[in-house]
Amino acid sequence: MEGWTRKNGHVVAKLSQQEAAVIRGLVGQLKDMLAARAAEAPQDELAELTGIRTGPTTPPEDRVLARLLPDFFRRDPVTGETDEDVADAAGAMRSLHEPALLEAKTGVAQLVLETCPPLGGRVKLTGEQADGWLSALNDVRLALGTALDVEEDMPDDLPEDDLRREHLGVYQWLTWVQDSLVAAMMA
Template sequence: MRQWSRKNSLGGVKLRSEMDAHEASVLRSLVASVLGMLEERAAGAPQDDLAALTGLRTGNCTPPDVPALQRLLPDFHRPDADATVHPDDESADLNGALRSLHEPDIIDAKLAAGAVILRTVPESGGKVVLSPEQADAWLYGLNDLRLALGTTLGIDDDTPETLDEDDPRAPHLDVYHWLTWMQDSLVQALLP
């Protein structure tokens, strides 16, 4: 992939890059995987009779079981490490209530960002041209990809920049670094 560049045209600002077929395939596959997890999570939300009557959507009130989804859809409130939470405490169910109210919209935003990436990446590689709004969606989507992949690989502050060739995570860490570079390059191109 080439570094993102910013071009001013009669139609407004455009951000441009180019991907080869393999890069486009990898990116499309990663996006499709994350979108699939999010769609499955949304489809698993309980059906609420009150929501059907009012039109107010509700989501799951329990956190996801999959670590990558836990990272993409974290709890809204984390009690202090020193705080003691009792099962009968009103704040104990705060995350469930907040998740039920807000998770559908969060998932929708993540699905929309991923859809922009899928629409703008040529299937067999080639030029990628984005409006600033599409670039914002790319940044949001790339961040979700990095979070999901990083969680799956167990990347943390202690993870070395490179892994031994015999480490099964090594090729995936290269993809993680590529996504990081792509996101950083796009941020730099967006700056005035």
């Protein structure tokens, strides 16, 4: 991949078969994780009658999912006070808001899977689709970064015996892909 460019109101790039496979594989895995979390939502008769969806009240146990679905707290914009310490407030907020967050995250993952050619090739995105790609790439990077324990002061090249070495290269490549997409969108 040579990077994203802007042409005639679209953002375009050409992916090799291997690059497309990496993106599709990671985004597909992320989508599956998010779908499994969505399936944990409680069945609620009132939700079925009103159409108001509810989600789990507890955060995910998996640390990657916990990074993608952080706790929900209300913060007063004037005083800065938070309900973080109020019993069950975070669980109630999670139950109300997590279904929409999961829907948004699985939606952008599906968009990437629909617009990324399985055998590689040209990708042509509208502005809205490019925003979706950015969100999905960000989620994949957060997930992979959490799994690899990526830290700000981590060296670019890990020792040969570090099991994270090869995967860190994928993380760095995804960072470049995301950065290239941002630059093309801003051009």
